Amino acid sequence: MYAQLVDTGSKKLRSLDEMSPEESAFQQKVDEGIKIEPKDWMPEGYRKTLIRQISQHAHSEIVGQLPEGNWVTRAPTLKRKSILLAKIQDEAGHGLYLYSAAETLGVSRDQMVADLHSGKAKYSSIFNYPTLTWADMGAIGWLVDGSAIINQIPLCRCSYGPYARAMIRVCKEESFHARQGYDIMMSLCKGTPEQKQMAQDALNRWWWPSLMMFGPSDAESVNSAQSAAWRIKLFSNDELRQKMVDQTVPQIEYLGLTVPDPDLKWNEETGHYDYGKIDWEEFTNVIKGNGPCNRERLRTRVKAYEDGAWFRDALVAHAEKQERRKAEAQRAA
Numbered sequence: 001m002y003a004q005l006v007d008t009g010s011k012k013l014r015s016l017d018e019m020s021p022e023e024s025a026f027q028q029k030v031d032e033g034i035k036i037e038p039k040d041w042m043p044e045g046y047r048k049t050l051i052r053q054i055s056q057h058a059h060s061e062i063v064g065q066l067p068e069g070n071w072v073t074r075a076p077t078l079k080r081k082s083i084l085l086a087k088i089q090d091e092a093g094h095g096l097y098l099y100s101a102a103e104t105l106g107v108s109r110d111q112m113v114a115d116l117h118s119g120k121a122k123y124s125s126i127f128n129y130p131t132l133t134w135a136d137m138g139a140i141g142w143l144v145d146g147s148a149i150i151n152q153i154p155l156c157r158c159s160y161g162p163y164a165r166a167m168i169r170v171c172k173e174e175s176f177h178a179r180q181g182y183d184i185m186m187s188l189c190k191g192t193p194e195q196k197q198m199a200q201d202a203l204n205r206w207w208w209p210s211l212m213m214f215g216p217s218d219a220e221s222v223n224s225a226q227s228a229a230w231r232i233k234l235f236s237n238d239e240l241r242q243k244m245v246d247q248t249v250p251q252i253e254y255l256g257l258t259v260p261d262p263d264l265k266w267n268e269e270t271g272h273y274d275y276g277k278i279d280w281e282e283f284t285n286v287i288k289g290n291g292p293c294n295r296e297r298l299r300t301r302v303k304a305y306e307d308g309a310w311f312r313d314a315l316v317a318h319a320e321k322q323e324r325r326k327a328e329a330q331r332a333a
């Protein structure tokens with residue numbers, strides 16, 4: 001599929017001969033698997049694509065704290081509360097690594113944050129759904145972080161050095177998150193019939209949005225061909241989505257839950273599960289800003305940023321004071 005994607009792309013994309021000498025040298029480096037670093041020459045489109053993807057990814061990590069933040073005060077035990085807090089804090093860290101990686105491409109943090117707050121920049125569709133019960137904490141860790149890992153493991157080998165390196169630590173932490181999510185689901189499924197029903201209800205609500213996380217189908221994905229040629233994408237949206245289904249169905253069966261897809265069945269010929277039709281209209285609606293929680297998420301984020309202004313001002317004032325003291329000490333010496 002990846003080869004197909006590159007083939008489809010190369011029909012539209014220019015060949016090495018049609019490129020400027022700089023661009024063709026860049027493409028050959030990418031083809032040979034040599035990492036591109038911030039000071040290397042790169043096509044403007046490559047820089048812009050990376051800024052778009054890495055900043056969207058960073059925003060997703062930051063906005064992704066909100067649905068789980070909703071349950072910190074209501075976690076069922078102190079142990080679950082401290083685990084959830086640690087996970088949410090990890091997501092903030094991921095956002096910071098990613099903003100830093102994007103900054104190496106010449107965009108400022110202030111600009112990226114302004115684009116998120118104005119609604120110009122996207123973040124993952126998945127974080128625009130509500131978290132109605134404690135089981136949603138299990139479903140998010142297991143399905144959402146699980147999908148994130150499937151998407152992000154290949155990014156550890158992508159062509160842009162700072163992004164690839166940031167992804168290594170992110171993936172390690174995400175795998176811990178996915179396990180804690182599955183652990184919550186296991187406890188609920190081994191509990192009372194009501195608890196098991198709560199787990200099934202969370203699976204029913206998060207299953208399809210989790211499949212949508214991987215982006216539009218390959219036929220509809222506008223950025224894939226070029227991103228594959230630049231080795232930003234090593235696998236297609238549909239390929240990764242299929243991997244998620246194949247990996248997760250046995251986990252659902254182990255929990256004794258039912259996949260909320262009447263069309264799901266094992267295909268002997270392909271060696272993969274066939275799954276039902278994804279509601280792409282719902283996906284388009286969510287990424288256009290009309291999902292169940294889009295407005296609430298942005299409002300909360302903007303308010304948090306504004307409420308934190310005094311703290312950022314204090315940090316800058318402190319740093320300036322330190323600088324002045326250092327300069328005075330140097331003059332006195």
Ligand code: BYC
Binds near residue numbers: 237
């Ligand atoms: N949501 O041509 P396509 C996490 C947009 S964080 C919203 O296939 P591309 C976690 C896409 O941007 C998870 N928008 O695009 C955090 C494009 O629009 P623009 C975030 C989506 O970029 C906390 C248009 O649709 N992970 O896991 O080649 C707690 C056409 O799509 C979505 C990443 O960001 C979506 N789901 O491929 C727990 C990973 N899908 O920008 C967990 C890095 C597509 O042209 N990103 N769009 O206006 C990627 O791998 C790629 O950007 C995508 C999309 C596969 C997501």
